[in-house]
Amino acid sequence: MLVGVRLGGGNRAAVEAHLDELAQLVDTAGGVAVARLVQERVSPDPATFIGRGKVGELAELVRAQCAALVVFDDDLSGAQVRHLEEALPDEVKVMDRAGVILDIFALRARTREAQTQVEMAQLAYHLPRLTRRWSHLSRQAGGIGTRGVGETQLESDRRLIRKRMAILAARLEEIERERSVQRSRREALPSIALVGYTNAGKSTLFERLTGTDTVVEDRLFATLDARVRRVDLGDGLVATVADTVGFIRKLPHHLVASFRSTLAEAADAEICVHLVDASHPEWAEHLRVGEEVLESLGVERGRSMIVLNKVDRLESPSAVRLPDRPALCVSARRGDGVEALRAALRTQVLDLPGIEVLRFALEGGQALQVALSTEVVLARRFSDQGIEIIVRRR
Ligand SMILES: Nc1nc2c(ncn2[C@@H]2O[C@H](COP(=O)(O)OP(=O)(O)OP(=O)(O)O)[C@@H](O)[C@H]2O)c(=O)[nH]1
Numbered sequence: 001m002l003v004g005v006r007l008g009g010g011n012r013a014a015v016e017a018h019l020d021e022l023a024q025l026v027d028t029a030g031g032v033a034v035a036r037l038v039q040e041r042v043s044p045d046p047a048t049f050i051g052r053g054k055v056g057e058l059a060e061l062v063r064a065q066c067a068a069l070v071v072f073d074d075d076l077s078g079a080q081v082r083h084l085e086e087a088l089p090d091e092v093k094v095m096d097r098a099g100v101i102l103d104i105f106a107l108r109a110r111t112r113e114a115q116t117q118v119e120m121a122q123l124a125y126h127l128p129r130l131t132r133r134w135s136h137l138s139r140q141a142g143g144i145g146t147r148g149v150g151e152t153q154l155e156s157d158r159r160l161i162r163k164r165m166a167i168l169a170a171r172l173e174e175i176e177r178e179r180s181v182q183r184s185r186r187e188a189l190p191s192i193a194l195v196g197y198t199n200a201g202k203s204t205l206f207e208r209l210t211g212t213d214t215v216v217e218d219r220l221f222a223t224l225d226a227r228v229r230r231v232d233l234g235d236g237l238v239a240t241v242a243d244t245v246g247f248i249r250k251l252p253h254h255l256v257a258s259f260r261s262t263l264a265e266a267a268d269a270e271i272c273v274h275l276v277d278a279s280h281p282e283w284a285e286h287l288r289v290g291e292e293v294l295e296s297l298g299v300e301r302g303r304s305m306i307v308l309n310k311v312d313r314l315e316s317p318s319a320v321r322l323p324d325r326p327a328l329c330v331s332a333r334r335g336d337g338v339e340a341l342r343a344a345l346r347t348q349v350l351d352l353p354g355i356e357v358l359r360f361a362l363e364g365g366q367a368l369q370v371a372l373s374t375e376v377v378l379a380r381r382f383s384d385q386g387i388e389i390i391v392r393r394r
């Protein structure tokens with residue numbers, strides 16, 4: 001059962017679009033959405049989010065549909081989850097969007113880095129929600145005098161979680177150090193990151209640009225780890241390109257914090273290619289969410305380049321247009337526009353600070369030798385006129 005709330009006279013279509021996406025998330029997590037309930041309220045009810053009356057209606061629907069799980073599109077507090085579970089038939093669980101996203105991340109995490117980040121995010125998510133009393137104890141003693149026992153148990157649970165989180169934090173710090181060592185080894189090469197909303201086609205484009213096989217799926221969050229490969233930008237000019245974890249609206253903050261080392265790949269890139277699925281009805285919101293995340297990562301506008309993907313699905317390419325900026329249009333799947341993108345990236349790289357193109361006559365031996373030995377050479381090209389090298393000065 002999916003539950004959405006239209007707060008303060010918000011847009012009904014937007015609530016439905018968010019629930020469509022929530023249904024997709026539930027599907028990715030291995031569930032099936034059987035029905036949805038939308039409630040209108042001025043503000044959320046502190047105890048049940050949707051209000052007592054609506055909870056009765058929800059319980060009826062859950063019973064009628066034999067639903068096992070109720071997912072709210074908005075964040076719920078620990079107390080709200082508890083109140084809702086009490087009011088619903090036994091065994092029915094209540095979760096929010098963040099809980100589903102975490103579940104997907106846990107399913108997808110493969111590397112040690114991703115697993116550590118996911119576990120950290122899960123503990124951070126569960127810590128404030130750890131409010132249940134030990135029901136077997138309170139039932140035995142009729143609830144009287146068990147308060148102390150329950151609280152003690154809860155306290156020791158919390159202590160255990162905090163201890164585990166400290167261990168994970170240390171491990172993540174170590175992983176982050178490793179990553180930054182790797183990054184500094186690659187430092188001489190210009191760095192490009194592919195970023196954007198989940199399912200925008202980042203991995204497909206990564207594959208196109210680098211010629212490697214990657215996991216491409218019509219699923220949310222197919223990629224959880226940042227992967228970095230070399231990319232040829234034409235005429236032998238090389239850079240690194242990173243495929244990254246996708247963004248989504250209402251991405252929980254603790255999750256962003258836990259995924260810092262993965263997202264650092266985007267934050268540190270000299271050029272961010274912000275990929276947007278132009279065939280998605282909500283593309284404009286995806287673009288906005290992406291820009292927000294990039295801003296929170298400290299990526300300035302000048303460093304990012306918007307690229308509209310999946311144009312093969314559009315009836316006319318002019319159907320999607322950005323009001324204030326030019327954007328390249330590509331089809332990562334079919335390959336249209338990818339070479340133009342490569343050329344645009346090449347131009348951007350040549351514009352980066354410290355990058356210079358040096359030309360030497362064929363017999364310009366000495367000066368060329370000096371340049372080759374003192375600069376980082378990114379590309380060299382021979383022609384009738386002489387030798388051209390692209391260097392990066394430090
Ligand atoms: N029609 C069409 N489909 C595309 C295009 N590019 C990617 N797709 C499809 O879109 C889906 C998602 O592609 P991915 O490359 O996995 O997307 P992603 O951005 O890496 O997604 P996450 O890793 O989940 O964030 C796949 O089914 C792709 O085949 C395109 O240019 N046109």
Ligand SMILES: [Mg+2]
Nearest residue numbers: 202203222223
């Ligand atoms: Mg991907």
